[in-house]
Amino acid sequence: MTAETITAAAAGTWTLGDRTVNRLGFGALRLTGSAAFDLGTPSDRDRSIRVLRRAVELGVNHIDTAAFYFSPLRSANELINSALAPYPDDLVIVTKVGPGRDASGTWLPWATPEQLRGQVEENLRQLGRDHLDVVNLRMYGKGSPAEHFGALAELRAAGLIRHLGISAVSAGQLAEVRAIAPVVCVQNRYGVGAPPRAHELLRTCGELGIAFVPYFAIAGEGAERGTRDTDHAEVLAVARAHGATAAQVRLAWTLQRGPHVLAIPGTGNPDHLVENVAAGALRLSPEELARLESAA
Ligand SMILES: NC(=O)c1ccc[n+]([C@@H]2O[C@H](COP(=O)([O-])OP(=O)(O)OC[C@H]3O[C@@H](n4cnc5c(N)ncnc54)[C@H](OP(=O)(O)O)[C@@H]3O)[C@@H](O)[C@H]2O)c1
Numbered sequence: 001m002t003a004e005t006i007t008a009a010a011a012g013t014w015t016l017g018d019r020t021v022n023r024l025g026f027g028a029l030r031l032t033g034s035a036a037f038d039l040g041t042p043s044d045r046d047r048s049i050r051v052l053r054r055a056v057e058l059g060v061n062h063i064d065t066a067a068f069y070f071s072p073l074r075s076a077n078e079l080i081n082s083a084l085a086p087y088p089d090d091l092v093i094v095t096k097v098g099p100g101r102d103a104s105g106t107w108l109p110w111a112t113p114e115q116l117r118g119q120v121e122e123n124l125r126q127l128g129r130d131h132l133d134v135v136n137l138r139m140y141g142k143g144s145p146a147e148h149f150g151a152l153a154e155l156r157a158a159g160l161i162r163h164l165g166i167s168a169v170s171a172g173q174l175a176e177v178r179a180i181a182p183v184v185c186v187q188n189r190y191g192v193g194a195p196p197r198a199h200e201l202l203r204t205c206g207e208l209g210i211a212f213v214p215y216f217a218i219a220g221e222g223a224e225r226g227t228r229d230t231d232h233a234e235v236l237a238v239a240r241a242h243g244a245t246a247a248q249v250r251l252a253w254t255l256q257r258g259p260h261v262l263a264i265p266g267t268g269n270p271d272h273l274v275e276n277v278a279a280g281a282l283r284l285s286p287e288e289l290a291r292l293e294s295a296a
Helices: 047-055 075-086 111-127 148-159 171-176 197-206 233-242 246-255 268-283 286-295
Strands: 013-016 021-024 062-066 092-097 132-136 159-169 184-187
Touching: 047 075, 047 268, 075 111, 092 111, 092 184, 111 132, 111 148, 132 148, 132 184, 132 268, 148 159, 148 171, 159 171, 171 197, 184 286, 233 246, 233 286
Parallel strands: 062 092, 092 132, 132 159, 159 184
Antiparallel strands: 013 021
16 A cells, blocks of 8 residues: 555545645644654755655645744745645645643743743744645643633734644533634544544544544554554554555544544655555444444
8 A cells, every 4th residue: 555646635535624625634743853852863955845745746735834843954834835835725724722832842831821922923823824825732731721711812813823722632621612612623632542532532622523634643642752563463463454554544534533533754864755645545334343343
C-alpha cells in the first residue's frame, strides 16, 4: 500500500465549518525536530518543506499546527508559511491556543483568557494571514473552559477566527462550550486501544455533526514520542493481510470509526507521508475492526 497515486481524497470528505476537507489531513508537530517539542535536534529544513508541499500535492487540505510547535531553529508555522504561501484556496489550517512556550522553549503556565488574543495574533503573524480558519482551545484538566472559550468567541466575532474547536476536552466541557459558540471540531487523543469514554465522546461528536480529530493515532497509547519498534500482534496481522503497515492500519481504523473522523498523522518523513495518505484508501472488514477493538 505505498502507491503514490493514492491521494487524500480516497478517504472521503467532511465539511469543517464552511469548508470541505479531505478526511486524511496532516499534523505539523513532527516537522520541527526528531521528536515532539524537541529542543536538541532541529529538522532538516528542506526536507520539512518538501513534506508539506508533497502533502498538498497529494490532496491534503487540512493541516493542524500551533505556534508552540517549534524547536531551536524550526517553527511549524513558519515552515507552513514558507512552503505553502500563497495558500491554496481549499487549504484549511487549524491551530491551537492555550499552551505557550517562552523563546527558549520552556513551557509557560496555561494562558489566561486575556492572553488568548496575543496567541491568536502570534499564529496570524507566523502563518502570514489576517484570519485563522479554525482555532482549537487546548484544555488542561477538568476546569471550566467557559471564560477562555468566551474570549475566543469574541475574537471570532471580531473576524480574527472563522471557526472554533476544542482539544483535550471531556463531554461535560464540550457541552459547556457549545452553549457559548458553535464548535466545529474536537481534537482529542484517540486510536487503537482508546478507553471507553473516548469512544463515547467520538460517538457524541458524530451525533452533533462535530468533526472528531484524533491525535497520536499512530503513536497509540503509551508511545507519544514516536512509533514503537514492534506493534500489537493483531495490528500486525491485519497489516500483513492487506500488505499494509501497522501505521496505515491504525489510521484506517480511526477513519472507519465514523464519517466525521478526520486523521492528522504527523510526520517529517516524506515516505511516511505517502504511506499515511495511502491509508485513506485502506478499508478494513467488520471482522478486522472488531479484532482490533478486542486487541485493545
Ligand atoms: N491537541 C493536542 O494536544 C495534540 C497533541 C499532540 C499532537 N497533536 C496534533 O496531532 C498530530 C498527530 O500527532 P503526532 O504527530 O504527535 O502523532 P502520530 O500522528 O501518532 O505520529 C507519531 C509518530 O509516528 C511517526 N510516523 C508517522 N507516520 C508514520 C508511518 N507511516 N510509519 C511509521 N511511523 C510513522 C512519526 O515520526 P516520523 O516523523 O519519523 O514519521 C511520529 O513520531 C500532530 O502532528 C499535531 O498536529 C495535537
